[in-house]
Each structure stands twice: as structure tokens, then as C-alpha cells.
Amino acid sequence: MALSSRGGRSRFTLVLLILTSITVLTLDFRGSSAIQSVRNTASSVFSPVRDAASSAFSPATNAWDGLFHYGDLEKENQRLRAEIEQLQGQAAQNDEAKRALDELTKAVGITQWTTLPAVTAQVISGPLTNFEHTIEIDKGSNAGIKVDMPVVTGAGLAGRIVEVQSGRSVIKLLTDPDIVVGVRLKTTGDTALLHGQGDGQPLVIDAGIDPKVTVPPEELVTTSGEDRATFPGGVPIGNVSKTELAAGQLTQVLTVTPLTNFERLTFLQVLLWEPPQ
Amino acid sequence: MKYARPAFVIFVLLTLQTTLIADLQAFGATGDIMMLLPIAAGISGGRDRGAVVGFVTGLAFDLVVHGTPLGFFALGYTLVGYIVGAMQAGVLRAAWWIPVVTAFGGSVLGIVTLAVVGEFLGFEHLFDRHLLTICAVVAVVNAALVLPMLRVVRWSMPLVTRSGRLVPT
Numbered sequence: 001m002a003l004s005s006r007g008g009r010s011r012f013t014l015v016l017l018i019l020t021s022i023t024v025l026t027l028d029f030r031g032s033s034a035i036q037s038v039r040n041t042a043s044s045v046f047s048p049v050r051d052a053a054s055s056a057f058s059p060a061t062n063a064w065d066g067l068f069h070y071g072d073l074e075k076e077n078q079r080l081r082a083e084i085e086q087l088q089g090q091a092a093q094n095d096e097a098k099r100a101l102d103e104l105t106k107a108v109g110i111t112q113w114t115t116l117p118a119v120t121a122q123v124i125s126g127p128l129t130n131f132e133h134t135i136e137i138d139k140g141s142n143a144g145i146k147v148d149m150p151v152v153t154g155a156g157l158a159g160r161i162v163e164v165q166s167g168r169s170v171i172k173l174l175t176d177p178d179i180v181v182g183v184r185l186k187t188t189g190d191t192a193l194l195h196g197q198g199d200g201q202p203l204v205i206d207a208g209i210d211p212k213v214t215v216p217p218e219e220l221v222t223t224s225g226e227d228r229a230t231f232p233g234g235v236p237i238g239n240v241s242k243t244e245l246a247a248g249q250l251t252q253v254l255t256v257t258p259l260t261n262f263e264r265l266t267f268l269q270v271l272l273w274e275p276p277q
Numbered sequence: 278m279k280y281a282r283p284a285f286v287i288f289v290l291l292t293l294q295t296t297l298i299a300d301l302q303a304f305g306a307t308g309d310i311m312m313l314l315p316i317a318a319g320i321s322g323g324r325d326r327g328a329v330v331g332f333v334t335g336l337a338f339d340l341v342v343h344g345t346p347l348g349f350f351a352l353g354y355t356l357v358g359y360i361v362g363a364m365q366a367g368v369l370r371a372a373w374w375i376p377v378v379t380a381f382g383g384s385v386l387g388i389v390t391l392a393v394v395g396e397f398l399g400f401e402h403l404f405d406r407h408l409l410t411i412c413a414v415v416a417v418v419n420a421a422l423v424l425p426m427l428r429v430v431r432w433s434m435p436l437v438t439r440s441g442r443l444v445p446t
Contacts, residue, residue, distance in 0.1 A: 010325050010359075017332040017355045024336075024348035025398070035347055042340035046291070050341075053296040061300040068303065128299045130306055130388070130411045131395055131403070132344020163343055170343040177401035198402040200305050263305075 113232040118269040119143045133176035140168045150271045156236035156259035182229050186220040205254040215243050221256050230275045282433035287337050306411040308418035311338045315358030316383040317426040320365050320376050327358030353394050357387040380423035384416040
């Protein structure tokens, strides 16, 4: 009898906690300002503690990185040296091409993403859990950053601002399956939709490319920048590494290797550009 | 005063999780010592305590992470704490390795539970090969830390009888 009543109370507690969780989840999904405000306050209060603890633990995390990523760093160093040599050769050609492009875009009145004002920020925190694809940077609304602004690295698109406080912002990375980007293939000019597939996974275009289109190997994919696009046009994203026909063969599925290395983000640029409403 | 120690423990774990543990990645996955608290509470205090500690710990975690909706970890950890507590009730004799095995299994179950909750909430691509890596990393870390965590739980949340006496553990 006692056991049965204890079991009943346990189940009651469990149901109560589950219902409370679901209520909170529902409020958050509905964009409740109270929930957002509580979360922002908690985050602001906890941030100084995290900053202090991060500084204190940095020798340990650096040692861990040295131990477990030494081989990766060595390989990356060799690859970067080879790339620098290659890029030095291309630089001269690019200068000439850039001059011609500047003249043309000026004449037509197109805004290039490289000419947009930008804020450089440092990554202060990576994903805190295994279930999120966000990072934090050390610049916020004080630097003119607003929600939905695009974030780039020297290589290409990295993500989008999803949360802004006075001195820090949260970026949702391009690897998050929730971010969908309108893209254009460089040589064929076809437009399509690209999205992420999670950490360490390539990006994918699975809508918008006709099966008859021949996609060249290593085709460059950039943002399309079409009317009402959420990103400015022409920002490089990655190269097509694999093409296959989707089930039903109504479209091609393109696997895109991102140009940005999402595992080693240190400095980023937030483009002070807001998508049209 | 009764809640000062549990609050302190949650605060310390939250600080460790969002700094040291989040930065110590192995194979692209991080440990989850926040989940270890409801597991340890479930082992030492049963399903009720596991569920309540899971809810509070998860809610505290929800407040400082950005990529998941508020209530995600509260719901996941509540279920983990409850299930681990219920499983532990069926164990008659405690050997030192039973909590270790329970923490390992409970962590795998916890990650799968969070992935299922995530799927219900519309997160995509959670059930892929990387989930196995996450399960392995979280389970190994939690199995390694469960014995000291049990001491922390017994210090911060001692079990008392109705007459107010401490239950020997």
C-alpha cells in the first residue's frame, strides 16, 4: 500500500515536471518576451563568471588542444604553407580582375559584399552542448551588431547573428540544419537552396538544381543575394564535392564542402548589413 | 539554507560545463557533467529526487545555452533522473561498480532521450553517426566521474527520514 502510494506520488511529480517543461518550451517557441528577458538576464549575470573561469582554465584547455590536436595542427600548417605559395601566385592576377570588377560594379550600381562595413570580433565561446551549433563573439549591439546580420571569415560565409547583447553576440553557424541559404552556382548560374547537416558534416543543396544541369567538379557556390535574400549576394560558401540524383530524380543533390573551417574559428567579421524586411 | 548546497553545486557544475568541459572536445563531442548530477541523484535518492534534480539542473543549463529552446534540457534531464532512479530501485546490493555502469548506461540513455526530444521539437540530423560518438564521450566521462559526484550529491542533498534523521549511505 505504502509502495503503491509512493509510486503514485513519483508519477505525479514526474508528470508535473514534464508538463512544466513542456509549458516553458511552448512559451519559448511562441517567442514569449518574458522568457527571452529571463534568459538574457541569466546570461548577462553568468557571463562574467564564465569569462573568469575560462581565463582560469585556459592553460588546461590549451594543453588539451596541444595533446589531442597536435597532428591536425601540423597537417594544417603544411597545407596552409602550400596554399600561401599558391595564393601568392594568384594575387597578381586577382588584382587585375578586381580592378575590372570594381569598374563594372560601379558602372552597374551593384553592392559587393566585400565593400560592406564590417565589425571584426573574436570568438569567446564555442558550442556549450552537443546539441547546438552556436558560438559567441565579443562584440554586440555597442558595435552596431543586430540580429540577422551575416557573419563571414576570410574564406567565406560562417553564419548569422541570432542573439545580441551589449557586449556579446551569438552566431548560429552555417552547419546548423535550421539555416537555409539561397545560393548560386558560379559557372552555371543556377540558383538553389542550401542547408547544413550538423557538426563536421558537409553542407547540402537538395532543392532547385535541375537533373539536366551539368555541374562542373569543384563548382564554387556563393550566396545568391536575390530579392529579399537573407544574405548579401556573392559571398563564397564552398565547393561542390559530390553530385547525385535525388530519389524520384526531380532534382540533383549537391554535397558542398564549406570553405570556412568551422572547427577553428577565432576571428570573424560581422557584416553590418540587414536583410530587407 | 536547505537549498544553498544544491544551488552551489549546480552553479559550480554549470561553470565547469560551460568553460572547461565545453572546450575539452574529443572526436567533435563534449562531456555533459550537468547530466551526471540527476544521474547521481537518481542513484543515491531514487526516481523522485532524480527527476526533481534533473529538472532544476536542466532549467539552469537552459538559461545559459543559446542554441536550444528553454525547457529542452529540463525535460531531458527530468526523464533521465527519473529513469535512472527507477532502475536503481531494482538493484538489491550495491557494489562500487554498479553506479559506474549505471552512469554509463544512464548517459547513453540521456543522450538518446535528448535526441528524441530534439526530434520532437523539429531539430534535424540528430540521429546520425555522430550521435554514437556523443554517447560514447558523454558515457565515458560520466562513468569516470560518477563516484566523486555521488559524494558531492550526498554532501549537498543528504537523505533524511520523516523524523529528521540522516539516512546512512
